[in-house]
Amino acid sequence: MGIRGGIDLGGTKIQAVVVGDGGAVLGSSRMPTPTTGGPPDVAATMAAAIRDATKQTGADTGDLEGVGVGSPGAVSDDEGTVAAARNLPDWEEPYPLRDELASQLDTRVRLGNDVQVATDAEFELGAAQPYNSILGVFWGTGVGGGIVLDGKPWLGRSAAGEIGHVVVRMDGRKCPCGRRGCMEAYAGRLALERRARELEEKGEHTKLFEIMEERGRDRLTSGVWARALKAEDDVARKLIQQAVKALGAGVASCVNVLDVEAVVIGGGMGVRLGEPYVRKIREAMMPHLFVESQPPAVHVATLGDLGGAIGASLLVARPRSDK
Amino acid sequence: MGIRGGIDLGGTKIQAVVVGDGGAVLGSSRMPTPTTGGPPDVAATMAAAIRDATKQTGADTGDLEGVGVGSPGAVSDDEGTVAAARNLPDWEEPYPLRDELASQLDTRVRLGNDVQVATDAEFELGAAQPYNSILGVFWGTGVGGGIVLDGKPWLGRSAAGEIGHVVVRMDGRKCPCGRRGCMEAYAGRLALERRARELEEKGEHTKLFEIMEERGRDRLTSGVWARALKAEDDVARKLIQQAVKALGAGVASCVNVLDVEAVVIGGGMGVRLGEPYVRKIREAMMPHLFVESQPPAVHVATLGDLGGAIGASLLVARPRSDK
Numbered sequence: 001m002g003i004r005g006g007i008d009l010g011g012t013k014i015q016a017v018v019v020g021d022g023g024a025v026l027g028s029s030r031m032p033t034p035t036t037g038g039p040p041d042v043a044a045t046m047a048a049a050i051r052d053a054t055k056q057t058g059a060d061t062g063d064l065e066g067v068g069v070g071s072p073g074a075v076s077d078d079e080g081t082v083a084a085a086r087n088l089p090d091w092e093e094p095y096p097l098r099d100e101l102a103s104q105l106d107t108r109v110r111l112g113n114d115v116q117v118a119t120d121a122e123f124e125l126g127a128a129q130p131y132n133s134i135l136g137v138f139w140g141t142g143v144g145g146g147i148v149l150d151g152k153p154w155l156g157r158s159a160a161g162e163i164g165h166v167v168v169r170m171d172g173r174k175c176p177c178g179r180r181g182c183m184e185a186y187a188g189r190l191a192l193e194r195r196a197r198e199l200e201e202k203g204e205h206t207k208l209f210e211i212m213e214e215r216g217r218d219r220l221t222s223g224v225w226a227r228a229l230k231a232e233d234d235v236a237r238k239l240i241q242q243a244v245k246a247l248g249a250g251v252a253s254c255v256n257v258l259d260v261e262a263v264v265i266g267g268g269m270g271v272r273l274g275e276p277y278v279r280k281i282r283e284a285m286m287p288h289l290f291v292e293s294q295p296p297a298v299h300v301a302t303l304g305d306l307g308g309a310i311g312a313s314l315l316v317a318r319p320r321s322d323k
Numbered sequence: 324m325g326i327r328g329g330i331d332l333g334g335t336k337i338q339a340v341v342v343g344d345g346g347a348v349l350g351s352s353r354m355p356t357p358t359t360g361g362p363p364d365v366a367a368t369m370a371a372a373i374r375d376a377t378k379q380t381g382a383d384t385g386d387l388e389g390v391g392v393g394s395p396g397a398v399s400d401d402e403g404t405v406a407a408a409r410n411l412p413d414w415e416e417p418y419p420l421r422d423e424l425a426s427q428l429d430t431r432v433r434l435g436n437d438v439q440v441a442t443d444a445e446f447e448l449g450a451a452q453p454y455n456s457i458l459g460v461f462w463g464t465g466v467g468g469g470i471v472l473d474g475k476p477w478l479g480r481s482a483a484g485e486i487g488h489v490v491v492r493m494d495g496r497k498c499p500c501g502r503r504g505c506m507e508a509y510a511g512r513l514a515l516e517r518r519a520r521e522l523e524e525k526g527e528h529t530k531l532f533e534i535m536e537e538r539g540r541d542r543l544t545s546g547v548w549a550r551a552l553k554a555e556d557d558v559a560r561k562l563i564q565q566a567v568k569a570l571g572a573g574v575a576s577c578v579n580v581l582d583v584e585a586v587v588i589g590g591g592m593g594v595r596l597g598e599p600y601v602r603k604i605r606e607a608m609m610p611h612l613f614v615e616s617q618p619p620a621v622h623v624a625t626l627g628d629l630g631g632a633i634g635a636s637l638l639v640a641r642p643r644s645d646k
């Protein structure tokens with residue numbers, strides 16, 4: 001077995017890794033996602049990142065067994081395209097990302113869904129190794145989900161795992177997706193930031209935006225939330241408490257449907273807030289689990305920030321059109 | 324291929340069928356479920372029902388290729404037991420139903436979950452034949468769910484498909500299961516009856532209980548609800564509207580997670596209220612479907628009342644410990 005590349009294509013950063021046997025990370029590079037231009041500029045930055053990571057191993061990209069990509073949007077590995085990646089610049093129409101990267105890198109390229117490959121990584125190399133069926137919960141800007149059943153990713157008709165949009169309160173809060181009452185409307189970082197601004201405008205005092213400025217950020221990152229919680233900021237505490245409650249109800253709903261052995265919680269917020277908050281989510285699930293005598297195991301994702309890119313590298317070894 | 328028996332063990336009735344090739348029903352018998360005694364009395368009535376159905380075909384139960392049973396509670400086909408069947412008399416501890424029936428009937432017996440076998444029946448012989456992955460929604464006393472993914476039942480650790488207990492409103496209405504805000508709390512027939520009584524006690528006028536008495540019933544059956552709706556009873560209309568809304572939100576949540584090709588709606592309420600209400604549920608799902616451009620097909624179950632028993636008969640042909 002040779003070395004393989006993996007790229008996690010995110011709205012703010014592109015993370016590339018080169019991994020060897022057993023998932024060992026041999027090289028790693030992170031670059032900001034271009035905010036202007038379009039798919040070709042993004043593809044060029046992806047190629048630069050994986051070239052950089054490969055160079056650290058003393059090899060060329062042509063020596064890689066292949067490169068896997070975890071992408072947002074509508075991903076078709078069969079067609080080799082990504083479409084409707086709405087958090088990327090001007091990326092609505094299908095773009096032939098696979099062949100474009102393959103020709104720039106002189107190796108074969110496989111495409112997968114970002115959240116699903118991060119789930120696969122936890123399943124094969126991370127917190128979920130002991131289990132056969134899992135739900136990956138990626139608590140970040142939104143709330144994404146990945147599903148593994150009987151050892152295999154479950155993708156449905158390609159859009160399974162949209163757990164952020166299970167309804168936890170009919171007629172409830174407006175979600176960034178435009179719908180009402182979704183779990184993400186209470187738990188996603190984007191929704192939390194909007195809510196924090198509303199509360200501040202209504203006159204509730206919060207340190208969240210001061211901390212954001214002190215840290216030189218332009219949005220409420222997971223780190224900003226973590227600091228505000230540590231500083232016992234009331235608004236931060238209240239909103240994260242509501243987020244935990246919504247995650248508890250929504251994830252328990254998914255477990256009632258899927259009855260998986262384990263839940264792995266990752267994503268920017270999940271990894272940054274870590275075990276104490278994952279424990280709170282587990283507690284918030286309990287009142288809603290139908291088979292309370294047999295709750296699933298609930299773990300923090302262990303591959304952290306690199307999970308998506310490592311998971312993408314796993315695509316290289318997978319047979320085509322594997323479900 | 325010979326003839327096979329199927330028994331649907333319900334809280335109020337035991338439905339037995341004998342089916343031939345292609346699922347053709349050759350004999351059928353229905354008996355009330357004993358309300359006193361215990362598992363042995365229930366087993367004896369089950370044996371009587373399948374004997375009666377078999378006699379109609381001119382055969383003896385010993386001639387059957389086998390008998391499948393769809394049962395509520397915690398069903399273990401491997402152990403041959405049913406436990407915790409709470410709507411059956413005094414049935415908490417595991418009872419060796421398989422071997423008991425096998426010895427009374429002189430044929431082999433297989434056990435399955437009642438909702439799952441009804442889903443399998445719709446998948447193999449009913450409304451879901453054109454699809455590979457489906458969600459069965461059984462809207463009756465409670466709301467049960469059965470899942471088929473890539474052509475195979477998905478049972479999880481044995482309790483998958485408890486869709487009645489997905490949370491549609493955090494801190495919402497109390498569910499008969501004791502939890503709060505479950506879909507079943509707004510949609511299950513038992514919950515609807517409790518709510519109708521509360522509203523009547525609060526002084527809202529309803530014909531529901533008059534119709535119940537006229538029809539010689541002791542509870543609000545699906546037929547009573549159907550008649551009250553036809554008579555434009557305000558309480559019935561309001562409660563069924565809330566039920567449809569909750570079903571829309573809860574089933575859409577399940578679709579966002581599973582991304583199945585089709586949803587089949589059966590159960591006492593689903594079959595009795597039929598296509599016009601299934602269409603309303605479909606409409607109520609739409610605002611919550613994450614991929615609105617690709618909604619699943621939504622159908623009424625076509626095997627009606629016999630679906631559970633026919634589905635149970637399918638267990639006979641299935642390899643052991645098939646998942």
